[in-house]
Amino acid sequence: MYDPAALEALVAPPSREVPPVDWQQLEERLEFALPLDYKWLVERYGPGSFGDFFRVFQPACQRQGIDLEYQHERTSWALEYLVERGHSLPRMPSELLAFGRSDNGDVAYWITSSSDDPNNWKVAVGEARGPLWEEFDGGVVEWLTAVLSRSYRVAIFPKDFPRRHPAFHPYDL
Known part of the structure; x- marks a missing residue:
């Protein structure tokens, strides 16, 4: 279960207002529901970077590089x-939904096959230019909190991430 207060205590959310999201319309276009912790994260932090390294994809964003729908199509393709070319993946592409990316190009995914309830989807991270994958038994907010607090180390990420006092840097869109 995610703890919004734990992430907020670790990384202060921006003081600026975040644009509203029409979740119903977005979920109709995607043809599936999204986890509540992701919705909270988007509504509380909005577009930006955690630790100048990790970006959470945003719904209906004019920047394709962080637009959830665009990135879902791009990463699925x-x-x-890779599968068509004989590469082995730990999960089928249809089981993965990208929700964020590191500056190095490593992609964080929800494992949609891990539960019928999106609030119970687990997280996987795939290395950008290599075969490494790892899974985390929790949702996006729980994963971010664990990574940014250094209680969970993503082996794919650089050893110096995150810094001792991680911050969120909002984007001006």
Whole structure:
């Protein structure tokens, strides 16, 4: 279960107002529901960077590099391409939904096959230019909190991430 207060205590959210999201319309376009912790994260932090390194994809964002729908299509295509070329993945592309990316290009995914309830989806991280994958038994907010607090180390990420006092840097869109 995610703890919003734990993430907020670790990384202060921006003081600026975050644009509202029409979740119903977005979920109709995607044809599936999204986890409540992700919705909270988007509504509380909005577009930006955690620790100048990790970005959470945003709904209906004019920047394609962080737009959830665009990145879902792009990463799904890339994963399918790899499978078609004989690469082995720990999960089928249809089981993964990208929700964020590091500056190094490593992608964080929800494992949609881990539960029928999106609030119970687990997290996987795939290395950008290599075969490494790892899974985390929790949702996006729980994963971010664990990574940013250093209680969970993502082996794919650089050893110096996160810094001792991680911050959130909002984007001006």
